[in-house]
Amino acid sequence: MSTDNAKIRELSGRAYKYGFVSDLESDAAPRGLNEDVVRLISAKKHEPQWLLDWRLKAYRHWLTMREPTWQNVHYAPIDYQDIIYYSAPKPKTPGPRSLDEVDPELRTMFAKLGISLAEQERLTGVAVDAVVDSVSVATTFKRKLAEAGVIFCSFAEAVQQHPELVRKYLGSVVPYSDNFFATLNSAVFSDGSFCYVPKGVRCPMELSTYFRINAADTGQFERTLIVAEQGAYVSYLEGCTAPMRDNNQLHAAVVELVALDDAQIKYATVQNWYPGDAEGRGGIFNFVTKRGKCAGRGSKISWTQVETGSAITWKYPGVILQGDDSVGEFYSVALTANHQQADTGTKMIHIGRNTRSTILSKGISAGHGQNTYRGLVKVQKAASGARNHTQCDSLLLGSQCGAHTFPYVEVKNPSARVEHEASTSKIGDEQLFYCRQRGIREEDAVPMIVNGFCREVFKELPMEFAVEAQKLLGVSLEGCIG
Amino acid sequence: MLEIEDLHASVEGHEILRGISLRIGAGEVHAIMGPNGSGKSTLAQVLAGNPSYQVSGVARYQGKDLLDLPAEARAAAGIFLAFQYPVEIPGVGNLYFLRTALNAIRQQRGLEELDAMDFLALAKERMQLVEMDPELMNRALNEGFSGGEKKRNEIFQMAILQPSLAILDETDSGLDIDALRSVAAAVNALRSAERALLLITHYQRLLDYIVPDYVHVMANGRIVQSGDKDLAVELERHGYAHFDAPAAAGEGS
Numbered sequence: 001m002s003t004d005n006a007k008i009r010e011l012s013g014r015a016y017k018y019g020f021v022s023d024l025e026s027d028a029a030p031r032g033l034n035e036d037v038v039r040l041i042s043a044k045k046h047e048p049q050w051l052l053d054w055r056l057k058a059y060r061h062w063l064t065m066r067e068p069t070w071q072n073v074h075y076a077p078i079d080y081q082d083i084i085y086y087s088a089p090k091p092k093t094p095g096p097r098s099l100d101e102v103d104p105e106l107r108t109m110f111a112k113l114g115i116s117l118a119e120q121e122r123l124t125g126v127a128v129d130a131v132v133d134s135v136s137v138a139t140t141f142k143r144k145l146a147e148a149g150v151i152f153c154s155f156a157e158a159v160q161q162h163p164e165l166v167r168k169y170l171g172s173v174v175p176y177s178d179n180f181f182a183t184l185n186s187a188v189f190s191d192g193s194f195c196y197v198p199k200g201v202r203c204p205m206e207l208s209t210y211f212r213i214n215a216a217d218t219g220q221f222e223r224t225l226i227v228a229e230q231g232a233y234v235s236y237l238e239g240c241t242a243p244m245r246d247n248n249q250l251h252a253a254v255v256e257l258v259a260l261d262d263a264q265i266k267y268a269t270v271q272n273w274y275p276g277d278a279e280g281r282g283g284i285f286n287f288v289t290k291r292g293k294c295a296g297r298g299s300k301i302s303w304t305q306v307e308t309g310s311a312i313t314w315k316y317p318g319v320i321l322q323g324d325d326s327v328g329e330f331y332s333v334a335l336t337a338n339h340q341q342a343d344t345g346t347k348m349i350h351i352g353r354n355t356r357s358t359i360l361s362k363g364i365s366a367g368h369g370q371n372t373y374r375g376l377v378k379v380q381k382a383a384s385g386a387r388n389h390t391q392c393d394s395l396l397l398g399s400q401c402g403a404h405t406f407p408y409v410e411v412k413n414p415s416a417r418v419e420h421e422a423s424t425s426k427i428g429d430e431q432l433f434y435c436r437q438r439g440i441r442e443e444d445a446v447p448m449i450v451n452g453f454c455r456e457v458f459k460e461l462p463m464e465f466a467v468e469a470q471k472l473l474g475v476s477l478e479g480c481i482g
Numbered sequence: 483m484l485e486i487e488d489l490h491a492s493v494e495g496h497e498i499l500r501g502i503s504l505r506i507g508a509g510e511v512h513a514i515m516g517p518n519g520s521g522k523s524t525l526a527q528v529l530a531g532n533p534s535y536q537v538s539g540v541a542r543y544q545g546k547d548l549l550d551l552p553a554e555a556r557a558a559a560g561i562f563l564a565f566q567y568p569v570e571i572p573g574v575g576n577l578y579f580l581r582t583a584l585n586a587i588r589q590q591r592g593l594e595e596l597d598a599m600d601f602l603a604l605a606k607e608r609m610q611l612v613e614m615d616p617e618l619m620n621r622a623l624n625e626g627f628s629g630g631e632k633k634r635n636e637i638f639q640m641a642i643l644q645p646s647l648a649i650l651d652e653t654d655s656g657l658d659i660d661a662l663r664s665v666a667a668a669v670n671a672l673r674s675a676e677r678a679l680l681l682i683t684h685y686q687r688l689l690d691y692i693v694p695d696y697v698h699v700m701a702n703g704r705i706v707q708s709g710d711k712d713l714a715v716e717l718e719r720h721g722y723a724h725f726d727a728p729a730a731a732g733e734g735s
Contacts, residue, residue: 429534434569437530438583438639439557439590448582452573452622 029086035059038187041086045156045190048163051170058176058186065180072372072404073312073341075285078250085188085221148204150234151196155223158194165196169227173256173293173320181252181314182289185221189254192223197232197263206462208237222253228263230296235266237465251310252287261296261323266304268461270469273309275476280339280368283311290317291347294326294355302329303346304460306469308476311340316374318347321355321383328357331457333469335450335476336369336401345375345406350386350416359390362454365401366477372404379416386416394424395453397446397477425453447474483508483678484529484548484647489539491521491528498524500703501539506647509675513689514682515714516700517722522682523566525700526651529680530563531556543647557583558590562645564636566652566682571623576635577605579623580642587643608641612668629656630665637668648672649680654688666691686718 029037038059042052067078145152151162158166176186197203228234251273257265267290276283286309292301303317313336319328330346348357363371371394379386394403407420427449435445451458451470458466484506491499498521506512516522528535531553541548543559551559571579585595596604609616614634624632633653640648650669654662669692673679681692689697689711697713698705701722707713 428569430567431569431571433532433534433553434565434571435583436553437557437563437565438579438643439554439587440583441554441586444582444586448574448579449571452571455573 028084031084032081033059033083033085033188037085041188041190044086045159047159050167051159054171054176055187058183059188061177062180062183062187065183067180071314071343071374072370072406073314073343075312075341078285080184083250086190144204149198149201150203151194152207153194155189155192155194155225158196158225162194162196165227166194166225169225169256169258171256173258173291174254174289179289181287182254185223185252185254185289189221189223192225192253194224195226195234195236197226197228197234199229200231201229202232203234206235206237220249220251220253222251222255224253224255225258226256226265226267227258228260228265228299230261230263232260232263234264235462236268237462238267238269238271250285250287253289255288255290255317257292257301259292259294259296259299259301259326262298263296264300264302265292266302267292267317268304268465270306270461270465270472271309271313272472274311275309275338275340276311278338278367280311283340284309285312286310286314287312288315290315291320292318292328293320294323294328294352296326297323297352298325299323300327300329302331302460304331304457305333305344306454306457306461306472307332307334307342307344308472310342313340313342313344315344316347316376318349318376319357320349320351321357321386322351323355324352325354326352327355329460330357330359330361331460332361333364333454333457333473334362334371334373335364335366335473336371337366337476339368341370341372343372343374345373347376348378348388350377350379350383350388350413353383354385354387355383356386357388359388359392360456361390361392362457363392363394363403364397364450364453364473365394365403366397367401369401370404371402372406374406374408376408376410377418378409379411379413379418381412383413384415386413386418388416388418390418390420392420392422393453394422395450396424396426397450443478447477450477483544485540485542486529487540489525489528489537489541491524491535491537493524493535498535498703499528502700502703502705504698504705506678506680508646508678510696511673511679511681511692511694512696512698513694513714514680514698514700514705515684515686515717518684520700520722521703522700523651526563526566526649526680526682529556529649530561554586555590557643558587560646562640562643562648564633564640564648564650564653566655568624568632568636570625570627572625574623576621576623577602577619580605580639583639584642604642608638611671612638612641613664614638630658630661633657634661634665634668637665637672641668641672646676647678647680649682651682652684653681654683654685662688663691686714689714 029040035056038055042055174182176183195207226234226236257267259265273284273286274282294301301319305317307313317330321328328348332344334342334344336342345361346359359375361373363373365371373392375390377388377390390407392405396403403424405422409418411418427446431449432442432445436442450473458469461469486502486504489499489502490497502525514522528537531551537549546559548556581601588595612634618631624635627635633656653665657665681688681694694711697709697711699707699717
């Protein structure tokens with residue numbers, strides 16, 4: 001991976017400076033949700049009948065479902081009829097075929113975000129599938145990936161170009177009926193990313209998608225599908241930021257990963273969406289379903305996440321360990337400051353024999369932040385020799401925040417070995433005085449101590465991502481000290 | 483260099499220092515001895531700027547009013563405290579911490595930051611001076627260090643930060659005789675005409691290795707006797723019993 005991704009990383013780091021609204025003409029669906037809106041989305045994308053049918057099945061199922069209430073977060077009710085479910089940026093000149101032809105407004109916005117696509121293509125080794133308001137506007141490095149046989153494109157494009165692959169794997173990990181938010185996504189998803197790595201291929205570069213929520217009151221419903229065939233390897237980075245806004249915005253994405261025999265998928269997220277202001281107004285509601293399936297023997301899926309943004313975070317990236325000897329990993333840093341709330345963790349479902357999973361969760365609460373770890377380790381009957389190790393650490397800054405842990409363990413095979421370790425600590429006055437006695441001011445000491453606490457997770461991230469994640473923590477903690 | 487007059491300190495309404503007066507000149511080595519609960523460690527903490535204490539009285543350091551300065555500014559002014567109980571900071575590398583500290587001090591003094599290469603060269607040189615195990619450099623700050631390793635690490639930090647006044651709070655406690663000898667040798671190597679040392683100790687044995695110019699005895703929040711190094715020997719023979727025993731000073735000096 002090249003060293004000049006710093007520009008891209010800008011968007012996940014430093015002060016929350018992305019609070020601008022670009023003046024792109026939006027092509028939006030009417031407010032609210034009904035079958036016609038679902039049909040409109042499908043028609044806009046020229047989708048085949050089977051996909052429309054799938055969306056409608058999801059929509060009809062969704063009507064029978066209720067929003068979950070078990071999570072440890074509180075928010076005003078969401079009016080699902082007050083959301084615009086589709087909006088696409090309209091290019092001022094039709095059909096830009098290369099980066100040079102991309103809408104200058106759009107490119108200005110990317111420049112503000114620190115992603116100059118032109119520069120990206122020239123300088124970086126990362127292929128960026130930039131998503132603005134649900135439609136991919138530019139995809140780079142296709143040629144190089146194509147040479148390796150890797151397919152990396154927008155989801156909509158994949159539906160047109162590789163319908164057989166999409167049809168085979170869509171919903172195979174997260175079925176349309178999975179949960180309230182995933183089902184909603186299945187009905188109305190607009191775009192996202194698709195990646196297919198063929199048998200035996202090691203993807204020649206780290207893949208990266210940057211999501212950005214833009215048009216006012218537009219819920220964003222991304223759909224990502226990554227398939228690694230036998231012996232394939234792919235590493236995928238997702239980073240996010242959104243403009244500042246007063247109204248809460250719903251985000252309900254679905255990510256599905258499929259790893260066949262001996263394949264490996266690494267999926268890393270740095271999430272820095274608008275967290276709301278210091279009083280808890282505004283901010284993104286992030287209800288995400290992410291799941292991987294180790295379908296093949298000896299396959300491996302790793303989730304690494306650094307969650308510092310959003311008013312509400314609700315996500316449990318999990319792994320279904322179906323293949324014998326498969327491995328699932330979850331490394332997480334979740335920070336809640338001000339009035340942010342996070343209910344996050346993972347699910348490790350052991351089905352195959354000798355399957356192994358590792359969970360390492362670091363929760364940091366500051367201000368009035370509430371941070372909940374919720375994890376499920378399930379060992380099914382056939383999963384002889386299954387092993388899990390879970391470590392859940394919480395760090396508290398101040399006295400008005402909270403840390404909560406809900407570990408669920410279900411073991412149906414007597415040979416399984418499941419371990420759970422948990423700790424809660426506070427940045428102590430003694431630690432701070434020690435740092436200050438050595439000349440380090442409190443506002444520098446706190447981020448240093450917090451970064452130390454997160455180090456085991458950061459070392460799972462690609463290096464530049466880790467550097468950016470450290471800076472991000474420092475920025476997110478500003479104003480929470482003292 | 484340091485002039486203290488009628489220094490009082492209390493924590494949660496409980497008075498621990500009850501009027502300390504002391505003068506320390508450049509290049510001098512002072513030892514403060516006394517029984518548990520006499521206020522020795524509190525004096526060290528108060529001089530270093532621990533905000534947990536309510537402090538009154540006068541303390542001037544190189545002409546500056548010390549009590550007005552926050553802890554980090556005292557560090558920048560050259561005051562270093564080798565802690566009795568050095569803290570652990572998990573995940574923060576020992577050398578990373580020390581470079582951050584050195585550069586924070588340099589920044590406050592208006593000096594340029596030391597880059598990683600120059601710092602590493604400095605660290606390697608000073609590591610030898612204090613006979614520090616290089617393996618400890620790559621570990622997190624004090625995490626999993628033995629008691630003796632922590633104390634030696636404090637002296638290593640002192641060797642890097644080069645303070646003008648170093649306060650060593652019970653640096654000898656928890657050290658076996660070999661470790662004590664080698665830590666004392668490191669401290670002696672750092673003695674200079676510009677640097678003052680304030681040794682806080684329970685026992686006289688440290689003073690066999692780091693010979694003080696002055697010895698003060700603290701009891702019940704006051705300095706009750708001052709003398710030269712012979713006073714320490716005398717104390718070792720007779721104990722602290724004939725000094726005003728701390729009736730209400732409480733535990734945890």
